[in-house]
Amino acid sequence: MKKVQHRPSKRFLAAQTKIDGKKAYPIAEAVALAKATSTVKFDASVEIHIKLNINTKKSDQQIRNTVILPHGTGKNLKLAVISTSNDQIKAAKEAGAEIAGGEEIINDIKENKIKFDILIATPEAMKLLAPIAKILGPKGLMPNPKDGTVAANAAEAVANLKKGKVNFKNDDSGNLHLTIGKVSFDEVKLAENFQVLMDGVIRAKPAGVKGNFIANVYLTTSMGPSIKVAV
Numbered sequence: 001m002k003k004v005q006h007r008p009s010k011r012f013l014a015a016q017t018k019i020d021g022k023k024a025y026p027i028a029e030a031v032a033l034a035k036a037t038s039t040v041k042f043d044a045s046v047e048i049h050i051k052l053n054i055n056t057k058k059s060d061q062q063i064r065n066t067v068i069l070p071h072g073t074g075k076n077l078k079l080a081v082i083s084t085s086n087d088q089i090k091a092a093k094e095a096g097a098e099i100a101g102g103e104e105i106i107n108d109i110k111e112n113k114i115k116f117d118i119l120i121a122t123p124e125a126m127k128l129l130a131p132i133a134k135i136l137g138p139k140g141l142m143p144n145p146k147d148g149t150v151a152a153n154a155a156e157a158v159a160n161l162k163k164g165k166v167n168f169k170n171d172d173s174g175n176l177h178l179t180i181g182k183v184s185f186d187e188v189k190l191a192e193n194f195q196v197l198m199d200g201v202i203r204a205k206p207a208g209v210k211g212n213f214i215a216n217v218y219l220t221t222s223m224g225p226s227i228k229v230a231v
Contacts, residue, residue, distance in 0.1 A: 009039065011039045012039050012223070012224070012225065015036075015037035015038075015039050015224060015225050016037070016225040018033065018036065018037055019033060019037065019225055019226075019227055021228075023228065024228045024229060024230035024231075025227055025228065025229060025230060026229075026230050027191050027194050027195070027219075027229055027230075028187065028191055030219045030227045030228075030229045031046070031187045031190040031191050031194070031219065032187050033219075033227050034046055034183070034190075034219050034220065034221050034224065034227055035183050035187065035190075035221075037221070037224050037225055037227075038183045038221040038222075038224050039221075039223055039224050039225075040221075040222060040223055040224075042222075043074070043182045043183055043184045044182065044183045044221040044222035044223070044224065045073075045074070045075075045179045045181075045182060045183075045221065045222050046179065046180055046181045046182060046183060046185070046190055046219065046220075046221055047177065047178065047179050047180070047219070047220050047221065047222070048176075048177075048178050048179075048180050048194065048197065048217065048218070048219055048229075049175060049176070049177050049217070049218045049219075049220065049226070050175065050176040050177075050178075050201060050214060050216075050217050050218075051174065051175055051214070051215040051216045051217075052170060052174045052175065052176065052201075052213060052214060052215060053174070053209065053211065053212055053213055053214070053215050054170065054174045054206065054209055054213075055174075056170060056172055056173070056174050058208065060206055060207075060208055061206045061208055061209060062169065062170060062206075063168070063169060063170040063176065063201070063204050063206070064146050064147070064167075064168070064169040064170075064204070065167075065168060065169075065200050065201070065203065065204040066147055066148055066165055066166065066167045066168070066200070067165070067166060067168075067196055067197055067199070067200035068160060068163055068164050068165045068166075068196075069164040069165075069166060069180065069181075069193040069196055069197065070164065070189075070192055070193065070196060071164065071181060071185060071189040071190075071192060071193050072163065072164030072181075073164060073166060073179045073180065073181060073182075073193075074179075074181050074182035074184070074185065075117075075179065077117045077118055077161060077162070078098045078099070078115065078116045078117045078118075079096070079097045079098055079099070079116060079117065079118050079119075079120060079158055079161060079162075080097065080098065080099035080100070080105065080114065080116035080118070080119045080120070081093075081097045081099065081100040081101075081119075081120045081121070081122075081154045081157075081158065082100075082101065082102065082105050082106070082119065082120070082121045082122070082125045082128060082129070083100070083101075083102065083121070083122040083124075083125050083154055084102055084122070084124050084125050084128070085122065085124075088122050088154045088155070089101055089102065089154075091154060091155035092120070092154040092155050092158050094155065095154075095155040095156075095158040095159045095162070096158055096159065096162045097120070097154075097158045098116065099114055099116055100154075102125070102128070103128055106128055106129070106131060106132055109132050109135060109136070110131070110132055110135070116141075118141070118149060118161060119136065119141050119142070119143055119149065120143060120149050120150075120151055120154055120157045120158065120161075121143040121149070121150055121151075122150075122151065122152060122154055123150060123152060126143065126150060129142070129143070147167035147169075148160065148165065148167070149167075164193075166178060166179075166197070168197075168200075168201070176201065178197060180193040180194050180197055181193050183221055194219075194229075198217075198231065201214070202214075214231055216228065216231075217229040217231050
């Protein structure tokens with residue numbers, strides 16, 4: 001079967017002409033350009049793509065960290081909490097979790113009755129997840145202490161995620177892909193979110209990485225052209 005090639009739209013090509021592809025823009029200019037070159041009618045996400053100089057085949061050079069973006073991501077995350085403690089379940093609901101419970105949630109997940117973006121579990125409840133590990137794992141929904149989704153204080157974990165906590169880890173090519181807000185955010189908020197994220201990435205630099213840790217950084221919006229950022 002012949003592969004269909006999708007040509008860029010006229011709107012995309014027009015937006016692309018506003019960007020100097022050979023220039024690395026200061027973040028203030030980059031976010032202004034990103035907002036100006038968004039090509040869709042909905043409130044697009046503003047995304048950051050970071051190429052790292054790491055060897056992804058080495059376990060000690062895997063990047064994983066969390067940051068709390070001061071202005072959030074603009075996404076309304078649906079959070080689920082599993083715990084064996086009624087107090088934890090109650091507190092999680094009060095903190096904003098859309099779904100919170102015990103073993104009954106396991107059955108709902110098995111039967112695909114509930115949908116959520118992030119699953120949080122208290123440590124003692126992790127054993128309950130064994131029957132659904134093969135469901136959660138491929139979807140990237142398995143709770144992990146490294147990103148704060150295995151938490152002794154479920155309510156605190158929920159509150160942090162609602163405030164704008166984001167987890168990041170590199171892909172197999174040594175890249176990071178994250179959302180730092182929406183096109184509707186003002187430029188100052190996007191720039192501040194960007195800086196907090198970059199600080200978190202730099203803090204995660206492995207000891208074994210010598211020289212430049214960050215190869216390049218690009219900013220883009222959903223279906224919009226990419227903009228190189230000076231770092």
